[in-house]
Amino acid sequence: MKGATFGEVFAVREFRVLFGSFVLLIAGDMIKMLALAVLVYERTGSPGLSAAAYMAGWLPFILGGLFLLSLADRMPPRALMIAGELVRAVTCLLLAYAGLPVWGLLALVLVTGLFSPVFFAARAAMLPEVLPGDAFVLGRSVLNVASASAQIAGLAVGGAFLGFAGPSGALAVTAGLSVVAAVVLRVGLPYGPARGAAKGGAVRETLRVNRRLLAxxxxxxxxxxxxxxxxxxxxxxxxxxxxxxxxxxxxxxxxxxxxxxxxxxxxxxxxxxxxxxxxxxxxxxxxxxxxxxxxxxxxxxxxxxxxxxxxxxxxxxxxxxxxxxxxxxxxxxxxxxxxxxxxxxxxxxxxxxxxxxxxxxxxxxxxxxxxxxxxxxxxxxxxxxxxxxxxxxxxxx
Structure with a gap:
């Protein structure tokens, strides 16, 4: 079997859109977590709370993965991805400028983070649709390389913005990146219907399908x-x-x-x-x-x-x-x-x-x-x- 090439993968317009928005997503998340950790440390002087703030964006992944994932197949994928970017933008602006107490900051990140696995799942499931066959595997490889690079770049850029504009300014930059990503997704991806029909509540359906997959x-x-x-x-x-x-x-x-x-x-x-x-x-x-x-x-x-x-x-x-x-x-x-x-x-x-x-x-x-x-x-x-x-x-x- 002949393998795909990078030229063939990047020749697909929808993949270029997914790739660009993914890089913005990963870099923005790195900046957001770093800025939030610094913001919490400035207010409390507590290394423990600062570390908790840095990890807060990832912890809800477990609960969201257990109870909400069916939404990734019950809603149109483009709409889900755009919603994820807009939720991230609003969250960052609230973290930066709403004057919330520390417990409020952490609660906001935890609650909005519950839907992160749904947004990620919508993006991942769309990839084999736009890149069939071996091109899908090479596309995953490209995204994995981009993820590692974007994490490093996000931390470096985040550190630079923190030094220049402080944590609130860095969070505002992340909000801007999310809005840009939402526009890129809206303009660059065609509308696609939901993959599956709604069958009962989202939590019950998620649990049912998880059991089906693991069985x-x-x-x-x-x-x-x-x-x-x-x-x-x-x-x-x-x-x-x-x-x-x-x-x-x-x-x-x-x-x-x-x-x-x-x-x-x-x-x-x-x-x-x-x-x-x-x-x-x-x-x-x-x-x-x-x-x-x-x-x-x-x-x-x-x-x-x-x-x-x-x-x-x-x-x-x-x-x-x-x-x-x-x-x-x-x-x-x-x-x-x-x-x-x-x-x-x-x-x-x-x-x-x-x-x-x-x-x-x-x-x-x-x-x-x-x-x-x-x-x-x-x-x-x-x-x-x-x-x-x-x-x-x-x-x-």
Missing amino acids: DGRVRGLLLAGWVPCVCLAGAEAMVVPYMGGEGQAGVVLAAAAAGMAVGEFAVGRFAAPTLRERLSLPLALLLGIPWIGYAFGPEVVWASVLAGVATAGLAYQLGLQRRFVDAVPEEVRGQAFGLQSAGLMTGQAVGATLVGVLGEAIGPGPAIAVAGGGGILVALALAGVLRPSPAPHPAR
Whole structure:
């Protein structure tokens, strides 16, 4: 099977629109969380509340993923994506200028964040519609690379705006980015109807479809293969700051990790043929864990960065799962399936960071990172039956 090319992917107008609005979304979210954390710290002087503010935008992903995802298939996707941008714009303006107390700031972010997985699911489910076949996998690769780049750029731009205009000004910039993204989506995407019809309440329907998806052995296996190795990765990355003993050197290591992810996604997405990409899923998933074991030997910043970058290149293993996931999921619930995939990934990362954090308290950051790497290897081997694609059936004679 011949693989798609970047030229073919970017030749699709709808993908260019999704790509541009996605970059604005990720960069804006990074600026928003950074600005909110600084705003809360300025008012309270509490590092704990500041950290809680930084994470507040992600925590509702779990609840929204459990109870609201059916909305991604019951409403037109373009309208949902535009609504998500407008909700983000209004939220940022309220955070910046409404004079809310700290508890009000956090409550606003938590409540509006409940719908984030729905907006993300609408975007993810539209991708295989505008990029059929292998072009979809390459499109996912492009978005993953863009996500890593936009996170780094968003933090850098956010820091610059914080120094220039303060947290309120940075939040206003995020609101502006969201409005621009909403206009891009409205002008650039054609109207499309909802994928499925409403069947009862949104919460009940979400729970029903989640049970249906998880009861399907093929879908469940692919979901677990996408979630569980990343639990170990998130745990290892969560220990980088205490391991390096300072934010400066930790930033170098984490930047190397982001770069390794981008390089892996680009290389596997662009240069590996579709069948090879699927065969690489198992060895790349093993690569996700192996380098972290080197932290048991106490590497300094240079080697720590190299090990982190090599490990995160293994995240490209997920590209070999994407086509099979689309094929396994019924089209009428595709939005919810992609939303469940994202919500489970976010939840798993939080669990991994927490568990390895507790382990790091007991045995130290370096050994804890090595244990997380070993866990990643064991998980990949346990999931080998899913990660290794089944051989194509021989034609009947």
